[in-house]
Amino acid sequence: MGRAAMRVAIGGISHESSTFSVVPTTLDDFAQRALAEGPALIEQYAGTRTCPGGFIDAARDFDFTVVPTLVASAVPGGPVTAEATAELTRRLCEGLRWALDEGPLDGVLLALHGAMVSELDDDGERYILHRVREVVGPELPIVVTLDLHGNISQEMVDLVSAAVAYDEYPHTDTWQRGYEAGLLMARIVRGGVRPASALVKIPLLAGLQRQYTHAEPMLGIKHLARDLENESGILNVSYLPGFPWADIPITGFSVIVAAEGDRLQAQRAASRLAQEIWNRREQFVVQPVPVDEAVRRAMAAKEGPVVLADIGDNPGGGAPADGTVLLEALLRLGAKRAALAPIRDPEVVEAARAAGEGAVITVDLGGKTDDRHGRPLQVTARVVRLTEGRFTHTGPMSTGMTVDLGPTAVLELRGQRDGCVLVVVTTHRYQPTDLGIFRSQGIEPTAQQILAVKSSVHFRAAFGPIACEIIEVDTPGITNPRLDPAAYRKLPRPIYPFDRDLEWRIDL
Template structure:
């Protein structure tokens, strides 16, 4: 048996001004061949699971591409074709099966559905080839994705700490089908619900109950996999939305029933998928009354893990204005500031115009730097290995990194975008986050993987940025209409017919 294993991942924020060229993939990690095996074997990533399965079955395997970039704007043509062509060319050489680690919300300069396009190309080359697909919980599920694979599954956790487990599950299903042990059939639906990622945490309602339903479904005889996708609402595409897919062993009728049960519960909970705002000044003032730390302050509108520019200073500026003390920030993207600090040297006092390097035309804002004075506390190369439960074993490369200490606030400043989901973002530069009173994190939900065990309280801070949860400042042009909450669908709106 010969298998093709591959990773091609990007969560595309169509409102983001950040370029997604090949260099952005290289900055986070782009590997081929044996270098890909070395990078991912033994990690808690889907490719790690696929490699394990191949070895268990005594199969040979090739990894033509393993690439991922931090979320940003649409993927440029050259970058997409480089990845897709590498995978398709390897399939064309001949194989018995394909195991893919994709995202599910990739938008390119030419295609709204980057994953569906890749799968359709593979199917054209090898119409009968078995294909397993692992997708992110924020997938915008499309017909082309479903029709061009054998079986697919999504993560059941947000933050995503089960990537390895779900990849192993779907990989086994497809490999078993190749041996005649099962016959996967899929039933799916995409609801007209543009739920917000800030309300998709799987430790919170309504996702907590919906995920429980998928686990209960998988415990039933004949149900091989069940997934509910929260969707990614920052991708303004026709088929964006919340969806459900069931993989059954030959029993389509049973799959339909399970799908509809979960979809109806999802639709009934649509109001709870929408974030309720609080004025920033009020949120920071409330945080100031809390004396037991760490208190987490989430700068969620500038979450680089959803395509934020990571250089908006609104929340940091308000925290400084209100005089909060013993604060650490992760992280501000500002390569120029890092260079200035490195040139000045550790121990030097510098005055910087920090952040605000990026204009955000989609929300009508220009970059606004914050003038700030502090001491250069640390300068590093920004490399460290994740030890927490998400991306375990993966090497993070933040690029040249520095810490600016104002006396009250310590700010981690990076040269490459990186969402703070692991405490290594602080520890690697000499900050012990558990001893801080406040931690400002440019994150939405992934921070929980590393920081939830430390937190005494968590407050969402509604600043500015292209990952805002305020739909009123976003101009949706492509998404299907009507869709909730952009359109206030009547309470008696019936569950839409199945997408298939």
Template sequence: MTLKIAVAGILHETNTFAPGMTGLEHFKSESVKGLDAFLLRYGGTRTSMGGVIDAAKRHGVQLTPGLYTAATPSGMVESTAADVLIDNVVHSIDRDISGLVLIMHGAMVSEQYDDMEGECLRRLRAKLGDELPIAMTIDLHGNVSKDMIQLADIVVGYDTYPHVDMHERAEEAFDLLVQYIRKEINPTRSYGHTGMLVVPQAMMTETGSMKTIMDRAFEIESDPHILNVTVAGGFPYSDVPDAGMSFIVTADNDQQLADRYASELVQLTMDMKESFGIDHLPPEEAVAAALAEASGPVILVEGSDNVGGGAPADATHTLRHLVGIQEKALIVIRDEEAASIAFELGVGSTFHGRIGGKSDRLHGEPVEVSGQIRLLFDGQYRHVGSYMTGQLAFMGRTAVVECGQLTIVITEKRVAPWDLGHIRYAGLWPDDFKIIVVKSAIAWQTAFGAFAKRVIYVDTPGCCSANLQHFHYERVLKPIYPFDPVPQPRFIG
């Protein structure tokens, strides 16, 4: 008989320190249900959903998409929205299926649920039963919970940051699910938590300590008795009990082997704990250092306002030091009010007003700017680079304003600089600028990494700051590094 496999999910990275709440309206731009809509939106894309489509074709499986929806990382999910989202996903899945692929993030938090992935799995199990094979994909920044380990049969996380392997990891999860359905494997999972909070800036997988960890994980995966090793770096901006770096080792019917490898990876990481620190410069010094470089672009990484981590994208701490600059500079700022004014004025008009700093005081005060409106467009584009190639992105109404040597892209909505389309569709090119400010931690490299002559990390206040001492944690399990000198690991076998 032809296997019938469902796919569904909710994807949101929740920053519990970010201003504002996340409601149902934030999921409207990406909400897809049914086979035709799913294939139209994601067919041929380098996304998790595209990976599921391609794997289903390869296996000759009947794919039955339920609801898949996603929102840009942001603040806590409203309680009503959380229940509606989960219930809609559960109701969208037929009982008459052979298995399910669930596409989630791993760090989704609502007012009432510290672990929305776990709550979704609980409700799915209540409907579909304990025996139905379920595979779940998660982000490398997932905060893995006990329920995620025990209620999903297979958990596969991304191996890269920036995340350029979503498609491959979804295919891997699908392949393992098919093998499990056909009783060719018996997934046995072990989970180890390091007792460490690590900032995203320290998680780039091609260099440093994360590369050491990933290389060892790949070596472990070469063991024929190991099905998958997931390195979950964690998301430190979700104040939940399970926040922090952890590992999932899935063996083929060998709990002892899975436990041994999970313990090894935890110890390896704890031994390198001090290597995860990040060096920053205050914004004024960072701008001066960029100007002193012989050539550009110099990338100023304002990670505290990381859109991909839930920040508001309107921080002005760096912007205020660029006004009146004598070298060409570029910054993208989200300001719905300013974008609306620019559209009312029209191309060629002079824009004069205070922009940014309108979410809260943590991310700075509004900055007064004046310049010519050079371009207006609807802000819709498709990813052209290696990160989720083909994925649709929506910046909303977007205005390009030239304020002397400073070019400001004012957007209506928050969109992370994960792809070169972020500025290319606005008629801009990286090599034309001495300084480029990115509201990102690491993922900006898939857009601007190939152009960067130097990278400078900027130390500014914000809900995604790399300095965790700025935050007051109430729910994370302690002791935990770096607040406590000795990490306290924990394990589930």
């Protein structure tokens, strides 16, 4: 009797961890953002433009059965606690054991990140994959998807059959990469393809804003990667600029290439791309605009909206999303028709809900997590709107996924010279990657002169098409791109731009 249909387990644990955040990431943070097991995983991700959604659609198109285990992700923050790491990994491995008890598995597809730091291991993906290998053995094919902000180790690459990183930042291609991983799995299992991977690490700390893949320097790097990927025998070319706010020994730019059974070919392609990246190193340094200058430019613009990116307090990089420096400048300089999102402040939301819509409240807003993102602002505000803070992404990123901001309040703050700023105050952190952050709260973004968003790059996917101008604002905080070498202890040295005279060349 022949074997049953091809069976592939799917799952994943994903987190981008900042070692500079004072707030650890707990199991509750995963439960609040995304935590699904078994059949609920299929229900939550089927039809979404996500990596697990890509796995599911690839299974349909390439005729294999997916066996759901666990998918968990949390908003970027501090290192993942030992408890959360161990528990989530245990549940993922339990799902794999159950799948194996039901019958043989042909492979495992995992949606990982690449920049997860745990209290148990600076290389969180290594920790997870070691435990997975203990369950499924050393030979079963494992294909993983990775965020291009991943900080990658040789050990992680050695633990998988192949890695497929996102090509785009903003990450509008997560579904495509999940689908590509599913196709590669089908080729491995049914077509006898045997990937051989090479990793090249580049001593480069790349500013996040210059990792934007629709402009140089990343645009040319992306095009060269696609040219290399079109060469016969090359299965995948992944470029990962890395996550600079992780003080760990593997932080930096990585290139991973998988070739069909030929590690030397993979090494040559990876080396060629790595050298081109190094040649562009000076282009990865970010020079943001001072706060007051940015606000004045936005106010003086003939048309709106002008988008001000609060890049120092980006919750998508682990920041608290309660920084007040940009808001203070908007009020002090008298900005009109301005809206800002979000400020996370559960205490203020509670006060607004107690007072009710239309009420006027005096509160200390923001600045409560630490002293690195601005002080609390004492403001008198009118409560414009109260919501439960839930909406569904309709834009180009994570389309179809539901966002839970927690109870949310829209406050109207009056500034100098009859200025007016609408502020979306939330219970949970959220990086504005969808226009729904405003529209779900009754604010039409296209009607504003100024939109202030706490984001580094991801906002561009949704806000870029409506923006008359985008300004990267030099706000203080743990995601400010002006990196301080004195803050790092474990980072590999020498590394550019801290060591500007560094000479590096790879043998092609």
